[in-house]
Amino acid sequence: MRGVRLAVPERLQARACLRCGYRGPELQGDQGERTYTCPACAEDLYTRPPRSYVELEGLDEASPWHAPWPLSGHGDGRLREAFVRFWRTLTRALIQARR
16 A cells, blocks of 8 residues: 655745746745746746745645635634624524514
8 A cells, every 4th residue: 555645745846937837946945036037938926926836725834825714713713703693694584584
């Protein structure tokens, strides 16, 4: 039986231009944050910064692009509480309308 890989391969952690897929050394690490145009296609990397597959899919929880979904229970819960109140009000209104 094959084992499950817990480590993410390096090729999925390499940042790439979102337009052309260029993964050069200019886009990796801290230097990638200071590069404002893609060397391959001249895409504006200030508005669409290069990101890795791991960052795009939210597999890396340390990623600045990763945030919990508001209804998942990891946030402050205000949106979930508002949804629950709305649902209760709606069900009460439907039940009273049937009487």
